[in-house]
Amino acid sequence: MAKPIRSDLFDRRLLVNVGKGGVGKTTVSCLLGLLAAQRGKKTLIAEVDGAGRAARLLGAQPGEVGMAQTVRPLLSVMSVEGSAALAEYLQIILPVKRVIQAVLASRIYQYFVAAAPGLKELMTIGKIWYEAERIDDASGERSWDLVILDAPATGHSMQYLSMPRAAHEVFRSGLVGRESQRLVDLLSDPLRTAVNLITTAEEMPVNEAIEMYGRLTEDLQMPLGYLFINRVHRAEFDEDAIAQLGDPARLADPKDRALAAEVIRRAREEAGWTAINASYLQKLRDCVPLPAVELPYVYAEEFGVEQVRDLVAVMDVALGASGRRSGKHARA
Ligand SMILES: Nc1ncnc2c1ncn2[C@@H]1O[C@H](COP(=O)(O)OP(=O)(O)OP(=O)(O)O)[C@@H](O)[C@H]1O
Ligand SMILES: [Mg+2]
Numbered sequence: 001m002a003k004p005i006r007s008d009l010f011d012r013r014l015l016v017n018v019g020k021g022g023v024g025k026t027t028v029s030c031l032l033g034l035l036a037a038q039r040g041k042k043t044l045i046a047e048v049d050g051a052g053r054a055a056r057l058l059g060a061q062p063g064e065v066g067m068a069q070t071v072r073p074l075l076s077v078m079s080v081e082g083s084a085a086l087a088e089y090l091q092i093i094l095p096v097k098r099v100i101q102a103v104l105a106s107r108i109y110q111y112f113v114a115a116a117p118g119l120k121e122l123m124t125i126g127k128i129w130y131e132a133e134r135i136d137d138a139s140g141e142r143s144w145d146l147v148i149l150d151a152p153a154t155g156h157s158m159q160y161l162s163m164p165r166a167a168h169e170v171f172r173s174g175l176v177g178r179e180s181q182r183l184v185d186l187l188s189d190p191l192r193t194a195v196n197l198i199t200t201a202e203e204m205p206v207n208e209a210i211e212m213y214g215r216l217t218e219d220l221q222m223p224l225g226y227l228f229i230n231r232v233h234r235a236e237f238d239e240d241a242i243a244q245l246g247d248p249a250r251l252a253d254p255k256d257r258a259l260a261a262e263v264i265r266r267a268r269e270e271a272g273w274t275a276i277n278a279s280y281l282q283k284l285r286d287c288v289p290l291p292a293v294e295l296p297y298v299y300a301e302e303f304g305v306e307q308v309r310d311l312v313a314v315m316d317v318a319l320g321a322s323g324r325r326s327g328k329h330a331r332a
Contacts, residue, residue: 009225009319010036012194014132014147014186016161016222018212019198020205021153024230024295026050028198029150030057030308031295031315037075038316041145044068045077046128048160049152052079059305066127076144078131082120085127121163122180129183132192154208161187161195161220187222194225197288201229201280210287226319227290229281231297233273242267273297293318 009015015032017025029045033054036043047054052062054077055069063069065084068076087104094100103109134143151157164183171177187193195216199209209227216222245267248260284292295314298307 009194010039010041010146012146012225013192014128014149014194015225016149016151016157016187016193016195017198017228018151018157018161018195018216019154020208023198023200023205024228025198026053026150027057027303027308027311028196028228028230028295029148030054031312032196033075033077033148034058034072034308034312035316035319036146036148037072041074042143043075043146043148044131044144045075045148045150046080046131047077047150048080048124048128049082049156050079050150054150055079057304057308068131080124080127082124086119086123089123089126089130118159118163118166121160122167122183125160125164125183125187126179129186132186154212158212158215158220161216161222165220187220190223193223195222196225196228197290198228198230199284200231201277201284203280206280206283209284213288213290224290227284227288227292228295229284229292230295232281232294233270233277233297235267235270235274237267238271239268242271 009032017029017032019025026047029047033043033045045054055062055071058071058075058077060069060071060077062079063077065079065081066088068078070076087100090103091100094103128147128149131144132147135141136143151160164180164187167180168177168184171180197209197212197216199205213224216224242264245260245264248257248264251257251260281294293315295311298310300307
């Protein structure tokens with residue numbers, strides 16, 4: 001079994017956030033990005049196949065695919081997409097511009113990119129690797145201390161994470177074999193990489209998280225970080241307390257009746273979610289032996305910058321203040 005890591009999460013070079021669709025991977029990526037930047041790390045959030053949501057949650061408009069966009073001091077976001085990453089890679093390895101343009105425009109190339117199994121996934125991870133290792137030409141320093149990979153939903157992210165190994169096994173010693181070996185080295189190095197599982201405490205996401213834990217530890221043998229459990233309800237009242245509110249029908253004023261009925265309905269819903277979450281939190285404790293952080297359900301008409309700010313404070317306390325302001329870019 002992979003050894004879980006703790007407070008040194010931000011000392012990794014690459015954090016990979018995986019989980020079922022819609023559970024909060026992008027939200028958690030933003031929270032970790034903000035905290036890493038606060039701790040003095042030059043951080044890049046790389047949102048794979050997303051719709052620019054990471055930028056929006058940080059109060060910015062999404063930028064051009066493949067281009068880093070600064071959203072805070074020390075924090076940037078980037079949308080990463082396989083075919084754009086392949087085009088960029090070709091530009092790095094093919095020095096003649098004219099040839100590249102011809103290749104990219106050709107129908108054979110377009111067909112090849114669409115049809116080659118796993119190519120886009122491989123190029124995406126290649127782009128992430130490139131950013132994690134990138135040295136800034138002007139300063140000679142690393143462009144990023146930390147890259148946070150906001151992965152697509154579970155099934156697809158397994159394809160991303162397994163592609164480098166598969167490519168290495170097929171091609172072994174050629175160019176592709178050597179390049180993919182470098183990706184495998186990064187992904188499987190517990191000093192540089194940690195995979196975080198993101199889930200909500202509900203049936204399907206929990207089942208996927210448990211399955212993912214098995215595949216990550218057994219098949220892919222990747223180093224694991226934290227289990228983040230998002231949107232947790234914790235009502236501090238139960239059915240008995242709600243019953244004590246009495247029957248709204250006894251109220252004379254129809255407005256009071258409607259209000260009381262609505263309060264009771266919402267309270268029941270909250271108590272119901274609390275009970276569901278509690279049972280799946282227990283299941284996670286039994287089946288996923290990783291350090292866990294619970295993030296509360298935040299009520300808001302529209303989930304955005306403010307809600308992210310509230311959750312950052314929770315995450316900060318949960319992860320502990322260790323390592324804070326100790327990075328080389330820390331501000332006083
Ligand atoms: N703690 C929270 N409380 C309430 N709502 C939340 C919370 N975290 C996330 N959400 C809401 O849940 C939805 C999904 O969040 P997010 O986009 O982070 O998930 P995702 O896993 O990245 O989704 P996808 O798989 O589509 O990329 C969003 O609409 C967001 O508004
Ligand atoms: Mg997302």
